[in-house]
Amino acid sequence: MRRVVFLVVLVVSFIIGSLAFAQETIKIGVVGPRTGPAAATGKAFEEGIAIALDHINAKGGVLGKKLEVVFEDTGGVPEKAASAFEKLATRDRVPIVVGESHSSSALAEIEVANRYKVPFIICEAWHDDITKKNYRWVFRAGPVNSGVVDFYIAPFVKEHGFKKVAIVRENSDWGVGIAERTEFNMKNFGLPFVTLKVERESKDFYTELTKLKGENPDIILAYIYGTGLHFFVAQAHEVGVSPKALILDGAGPPSLWDSFWKNVGKAGELELFMSSMHEKVHLTPTSRKFWEDYKKKFGKDPSDYKTRSIYNVVLIAADAINRARSTTNEALVEALEKTNLEVTTGIVKFGLKLGSYEYHQWMPPMLVVQWQDQKQVVVFPKEAATGGLKRGR
Amino acid sequence: MAEFLMYLTNGLVMGVINAISAIGVSLVVGIMRVINFAHGELYIFAGYFSYHLSLTLGLSPILAMPLSVIFVFLMGVLMERFLIRPTYGDEMYSLIITFVLSIILQNSALLIFGPYPNKPPTLISGATSFFGLFHYGNQRLFSFIISIAILLSVFYLIKRTWFGKSVRAISQDREMASLMGIDHLKVNMLSFGLGAALAGAAGVIIAPIFPVTPTGSSAISLTAFVVVVLGGMGSLKGCVVGGLILGILENLGAAYISTMYRHIFGFIILILVLVFRPWGLFGQRT
Numbered sequence: 112m113r114r115v116v117f118l119v120v121l122v123v124s125f126i127i128g129s130l131a132f133a134q135e136t137i138k139i140g141v142v143g144p145r146t147g148p149a150a151a152t153g154k155a156f157e158e159g160i161a162i163a164l165d166h167i168n169a170k171g172g173v174l175g176k177k178l179e180v181v182f183e184d185t186g187g188v189p190e191k192a193a194s195a196f197e198k199l200a201t202r203d204r205v206p207i208v209v210g211e212s213h214s215s216s217a218l219a220e221i222e223v224a225n226r227y228k229v230p231f232i233i234c235e236a237w238h239d240d241i242t243k244k245n246y247r248w249v250f251r252a253g254p255v256n257s258g259v260v261d262f263y264i265a266p267f268v269k270e271h272g273f274k275k276v277a278i279v280r281e282n283s284d285w286g287v288g289i290a291e292r293t294e295f296n297m298k299n300f301g302l303p304f305v306t307l308k309v310e311r312e313s314k315d316f317y318t319e320l321t322k323l324k325g326e327n328p329d330i331i332l333a334y335i336y337g338t339g340l341h342f343f344v345a346q347a348h349e350v351g352v353s354p355k356a357l358i359l360d361g362a363g364p365p366s367l368w369d370s371f372w373k374n375v376g377k378a379g380e381l382e383l384f385m386s387s388m389h390e391k392v393h394l395t396p397t398s399r400k401f402w403e404d405y406k407k408k409f410g411k412d413p414s415d416y417k418t419r420s421i422y423n424v425v426l427i428a429a430d431a432i433n434r435a436r437s438t439t440n441e442a443l444v445e446a447l448e449k450t451n452l453e454v455t456t457g458i459v460k461f462g463l464k465l466g467s468y469e470y471h472q473w474m475p476p477m478l479v480v481q482w483q484d485q486k487q488v489v490v491f492p493k494e495a496a497t498g499g500l501k502r503g504r
Numbered sequence: 505m506a507e508f509l510m511y512l513t514n515g516l517v518m519g520v521i522n523a524i525s526a527i528g529v530s531l532v533v534g535i536m537r538v539i540n541f542a543h544g545e546l547y548i549f550a551g552y553f554s555y556h557l558s559l560t561l562g563l564s565p566i567l568a569m570p571l572s573v574i575f576v577f578l579m580g581v582l583m584e585r586f587l588i589r590p591t592y593g594d595e596m597y598s599l600i601i602t603f604v605l606s607i608i609l610q611n612s613a614l615l616i617f618g619p620y621p622n623k624p625p626t627l628i629s630g631a632t633s634f635f636g637l638f639h640y641g642n643q644r645l646f647s648f649i650i651s652i653a654i655l656l657s658v659f660y661l662i663k664r665t666w667f668g669k670s671v672r673a674i675s676q677d678r679e680m681a682s683l684m685g686i687d688h689l690k691v692n693m694l695s696f697g698l699g700a701a702l703a704g705a706a707g708v709i710i711a712p713i714f715p716v717t718p719t720g721s722s723a724i725s726l727t728a729f730v731v732v733v734l735g736g737m738g739s740l741k742g743c744v745v746g747g748l749i750l751g752i753l754e755n756l757g758a759a760y761i762s763t764m765y766r767h768i769f770g771f772i773i774l775i776l777v778l779v780f781r782p783w784g785l786f787g788q789r790t
């Protein structure tokens with residue numbers, strides 16, 4: 112009998128304890144790949160979330176409660192991503208979800224967000240259609256294919272007078288979308304180009320590179336994400352395509368992973384990549400704070416800019432909850448539409464005009480960076496440049 | 505012409521790489537009738553062992569490579585003793601066990617080694633010019649030669665040695681071989697270990713060309729199974745021929761039809777073989 116009473120007391124106190132605990136926190140959802148070919152992004156997200164939570168909770172949390180995160184793995188697979196989002200919406204009943212770095216996963220998730228009417232702020236899935244669908248619940252505080260190409264990649268190619276462009280794109284939603292936009296721009300410039308489609312999981316690019324060599328390009332726009340980019344850069348050097356032709360990594364993070372130099376060796380010299388982060392370029396005081404907090408917590412400089420992207424969207428979500436003074440979906444969307452918040456990459460204001468990808472979209476400024484003697488040199492845009500572009504021979 | 509020769513050379517090299525990645529699976533299927541779904545994971549572990557032994561502990565790669573293979577051999581022996589042995593006689597159980605093991609090992613690799621691709625040091629850098637026609641990576645040529653040497657050693661071991669003879673006897677008739685005094689448990693254990701060691705050998709040889717990632721193991725297992733089914737379950741000769749066909753076909757297909765469907769060409773041949781010759785090119789009709 113005493114044992115039964117003890118057990119009952121234990122269970123009741125546990126329930127009361129967890130209820131009391133639950134009242135003290137607000138949980139928001141995060142989606143992103145923690146496994147699969149882009150598991151590195153999951154790691155970058157975890158780091159960014161940790162710093163964002165420290166920052167927000169040190170300032171009193173949201174609505175006087177501690178902010179917490181439920182991070183669901185998508186594996187980079189659309190079906191898994193959709194069910195991860197559904198879990199957050201139905202099981203955890205989070206008021207808002209942030210994250211994602213794969214366009215194909217995001218395109219699946221926005222349908223679920225729309226069905227359950229859960230506000231969703233995307234940080235690193237670039238496909239135009241994500242915001243072009245004009246869903247009321249979907250926001251993006253991050254790069255969009257058309258913006259990246261129209262304002263950065265295409266002007267960079269034109270400004271530096273490249274004569275023949277090779278576009279190499281993986282068969283993913285991101286790869287197809289960004290390559291099509293690039294082709295559109297090259298046609299407008301009247302610049303000759305050739306497009307090569309490759310498989311997302313390819314390891315061996317010798318055949319593709321031999322074909323490219325015959326075309327004699329002076330710039331290769333590589334729209335390949337993850338490990339594949341390392342293979343491509345290393346092999347291009349082996350078969351003698353680069354550095355005669357410079358390679359621009361159209362995504363960026365794989366060129367910044369710790370393993371990049373070990374994997375590509377000499378072939379990494381003069382490689383170019385897109386980034387929204389550089390240790391010498393701090394657009395806002397928040398950027399500097401992020402850099403210092405990161406160094407303090409992890410004992411090294413941040414490298415993958417997706418760490419900072421997720422940090423930004425967690426800040427945006429917390430700000431919206433605080434201003435809405437509520438966690439209901441309608442109030443949150445209204446608050447998000449009025450966002451005017453300084454993050455690491457500028458002041459976030461979402462577009463409100465329906466009809467294009469600019470609806471509920473805010474894009475941070477990007478940089479084209481080149482590896483010169485294993486150091487990052489910003490070569491575009493001019494106003495942010497820390498050095499000149501070096502050509503290979 | 506230069507381009508065609510490049511495609512062909514690369515097809516040949518990739519073919520041998522396919523064969524060495526698959527020969528461990530073929531061996532284990534042939535002798536034990538066990539399909540090891542965790543083959544790709546053993547390959548990946550060997551790649552990471554080799555990386556950490558040489559770069560984290562500072563051993564010479566020449567030493568790190570065989571040491572990694574020995575570690576993976578021991579992993580194979582332990583797997584056989586504790587997981588595979590209780591399943592003998594029921595192929596479905598061993599299938600499920602190795603499948604579950606592959607998931608566990610893949611996630612452990614993610615936990616232990618992290619998500620980033622890693623590459624053990626290359627032994628030879630740079631590229632060789634082939635008669636001024638095209639450049640080919642030296643590390644690939646080096647791995648190609650080592651792979652051929654390993655394939656030849658496996659053939660010798662199975663066809664010419666006492667161990668090979670007992671292995672073949674067991675694969676033909678387990679009971680009769682046991683009656684003749686062959687310890688079939690020990691032979692099975694060693695054979696499974698050898699299969700694992702071959703996965704490991706492939707890993708340490710190929711990882712300097714294609715860095716390993718924890719999740720890269722699925723693609724390696726898949727290619728290995730395609731090669732093994734193509735060549736005929738359990739046939740070592742079939743494994744080599746299957747690997748070469750796949751390598752050459754994928755490269756010529758990518759070059760002259762479409763780079764986007766590189767892996768489809770292999771699957772088309774696989775389907776054709778399954779329809780017209782389900783026992784594979786060199787397998788035995790049952």
